Amino acid sequence: MRHARADAGADSGDVMELLRDRGLRMTPQRRAIVAEVMHTDGHISPTAIARKVQGEMPGVNASTVYRTLALLEEVGVLAHSHLESGAEYHRSEEAAHVHLTCSRCGSEDALSLAEADSLHALIRTHHGFEADLTHFAIGGLCRRCSRLHAAG
Numbered sequence: 287m288r289h290a291r292a293d294a295g296a297d298s299g300d301v302m303e304l305l306r307d308r309g310l311r312m313t314p315q316r317r318a319i320v321a322e323v324m325h326t327d328g329h330i331s332p333t334a335i336a337r338k339v340q341g342e343m344p345g346v347n348a349s350t351v352y353r354t355l356a357l358l359e360e361v362g363v364l365a366h367s368h369l370e371s372g373a374e375y376h377r378s379e380e381a382a383h384v385h386l387t388c389s390r391c392g393s394e395d396a397l398s399l400a401e402a403d404s405l406h407a408l409i410r411t412h413h414g415f416e417a418d419l420t421h422f423a424i425g426g427l428c429r430r431c432s433r434l435h436a437a438g
C-alpha cells in the first residue's frame with residue numbers, strides 16, 4: 287500500500303496543504319503541531335512534541351498530537367521507528383538508518399543503509415525475506431559498555 291508522498295524538504299505550508307487535501311480541518315492546534323514537527327531536527331518524540339505544543343498552547347490534548355503525528359505518517363511526511371525509549375518519528379527523508387541502542391546506558395548510534403547492506407543481502411539470500419532494518423532498533427551494548435562488561 288502506497289500513499290502519496292510529500293516532497294523531500296516540504297515546509298509547514300506544503301504539509302498543511304497535504305492534510306487539507308485529505309479533508310482535515312487545519313485548526314490552530316494542528317497548525318502548531320505541524321510547525322513544531324517541521325522545526326524539529328532528528329528524532330521527533332511524540333511526548334516532547336506534546337510538551338512543547340502544550341507549553342505554547344495550553345489545552346491541546348495529547349491525543350490530538352498523537353493523531354496528527356499518525357496522519358503525518360500516513361501522508362508520507364514522517365516515518366516511525368521503535369527505539370529503546372519507545373516509538374519515535376523521523377522526517378521521512380531522514381529515516382534511512384538502522385538504530386543501535388545500548389540496553390545498559392541507553393546511548394544511541396546508527397548505521398547507514400550502506401553499512402547494513404551486507405546483513406540485508408544475507409537475510410534476503412537465506413530467507414527470501416526483504417528486511418526493513420530501519421523499523422526496529424538493534425539492541426545490545428555500546429563500545430563503552432561492552433568494554434566495561436568484558437573487564438568484568
Ligand SMILES: [Zn+2]
Pocket residue numbers: 329376383385396
Ligand atoms: Zn533515527
Ligand SMILES: [Zn+2]
Pocket residue numbers: 366367368421
Ligand atoms: Zn512500528
Ligand SMILES: [Zn+2]
Pocket residue numbers: 388389390391392393427428429430431432
Ligand atoms: Zn552503553
